[in-house]
Amino acid sequence: MVTGATSGIGYITARELAHRGATVILCARNPEKARLKTDEIIQATSNPNVEFCIADLSIQSQVRKLAQDIHTRFQHLDVLVNNAGAFFLRHKLSQDGIEITFALNHLSYFLLTNLLLPIIKGSAPSRIVNVSSNGHYRANLEIKNLEELNSYRAMQAYANSKLANILFTYELARRLEGTQITVNALHPGFTKTNIGKNNGFLVKLLYPLIFRKGINAAKGAETSIYLACSEEVTGISGKYFVKKKPVKSSKVSYNLITAQSLWKISEELTGFNS
Ligand SMILES: NC(=O)c1ccc[n+]([C@@H]2O[C@H](COP(=O)([O-])OP(=O)(O)OC[C@H]3O[C@@H](n4cnc5c(N)ncnc54)[C@H](OP(=O)(O)O)[C@@H]3O)[C@@H](O)[C@H]2O)c1
Numbered sequence: 001m002v003t004g005a006t007s008g009i010g011y012i013t014a015r016e017l018a019h020r021g022a023t024v025i026l027c028a029r030n031p032e033k034a035r036l037k038t039d040e041i042i043q044a045t046s047n048p049n050v051e052f053c054i055a056d057l058s059i060q061s062q063v064r065k066l067a068q069d070i071h072t073r074f075q076h077l078d079v080l081v082n083n084a085g086a087f088f089l090r091h092k093l094s095q096d097g098i099e100i101t102f103a104l105n106h107l108s109y110f111l112l113t114n115l116l117l118p119i120i121k122g123s124a125p126s127r128i129v130n131v132s133s134n135g136h137y138r139a140n141l142e143i144k145n146l147e148e149l150n151s152y153r154a155m156q157a158y159a160n161s162k163l164a165n166i167l168f169t170y171e172l173a174r175r176l177e178g179t180q181i182t183v184n185a186l187h188p189g190f191t192k193t194n195i196g197k198n199n200g201f202l203v204k205l206l207y208p209l210i211f212r213k214g215i216n217a218a219k220g221a222e223t224s225i226y227l228a229c230s231e232e233v234t235g236i237s238g239k240y241f242v243k244k245k246p247v248k249s250s251k252v253s254y255n256l257i258t259a260q261s262l263w264k265i266s267e268e269l270t271g272f273n274s
Contacts, residue, residue, distance in 0.1 A: 001025040001070070001077060003057060003112070004084025006033045008193025009131065012221035013081055014050075015041045017228060023049035025074070027066065027084070029056040057084050057108035058094045060270055067115035076123040079228045080116060082109040083131040085161075089199040091152035098269060099152070105161030110168055110266040114274060117181075124180035125234070128172070129227045132165035134187040134242065137250045139163035141258065164262060166240055166249050171259040173238030175274070182237035184227050189243070191220030 002017070004010035005026035018024045018041050026041070028034035034052040041050045053073075055066035070077065085105045094103035109130055113120075120126045139159040169185040176183060192214035196203050203210075226244045227233055240249040252258060267273055 001027060002081040002083055003027040006037045008217050009188050009191060009220045009224060010083040011037060012217045013224045015044060016225045018045040018047040018050050020229060026052040028052055028054060058100055058104040060096050060111060063108055063111045067112060070116060071119055077116060077119045078123050079127045080120060081129045081224055081228055086198060087158050087196045089154045101157040101161045106164035107266060107270055109165060111270045111272055114272050120181055126181050127228060128183040129224055130165045130169045130185040131224060132185040132187060133162040135159045136163040136166055163253060166253040167259040167262050170238050171263050184239050184241060186223045186227060186241040188220040188223060190214050191217055193217050
């Protein structure tokens, strides 16, 4: 299952997993786009086992409904790729009243993964792949000011959410030790996708300039695909990958107290108790 599978890195990841013969679930927020992209993948790969499910992942009730839907419709979930994400230039609250970058980029990974753990556990050996970013090196994650409600800075909010992806990955890997479920994070590379295009006319206009040195989505998806299905990473968990290699993430990403505080805050904000 790949979230954010209607565009960019997520779309290529879903398509390439289907190409390798997997049954693939595209997770999308827009039903028309989901159907279109599913059909496109079936046509391109001749693999009929491609399905979709719908959720706006910034809304917790929809994440819960999605998890229920997956448990009802499927017997196995071998690989979950948490990929859906966005950059928000202006401060905005989610429907649940949480700063939207944090709600979508981190809390949806946290809540969806935890809700899907029963089916993922039942499918072990299984894998969880979290798409983060090297933007996390610029994070300044203050646990008490996580929601960025007062002094919103878009790059900071994005960087913080991507650090949260890695803290979550490492903490979950510790909690899943001995279960045959691996969980890893990655940076896809600076990739020409639709990211940021939700921020209006000016960003769209500057887009070719901003991404002039970006790699294409096929290249950007390589590490996600590698972590989802390569035998080389069997049993490897709790790592951060760039260009298909484990590398060191930022110093703070290894801080156990920060990871545990983030976990606790994420539980409080989602109402999920592990
Ligand atoms: N591009 C880069 O340079 C870069 C670098 C580092 C990390 N990343 C990370 O890579 C991941 C994928 O991004 P991308 O570059 O491929 O961007 P993208 O082309 O904009 O794709 C983002 C995907 O997320 C979906 N999405 C956005 N908001 C959603 C919501 N509220 N609910 C459900 N789905 C939602 C989008 O759906 P729609 O099609 O409906 O919009 C789309 O399928 C993100 O986590 C991003 O932070 C990207």
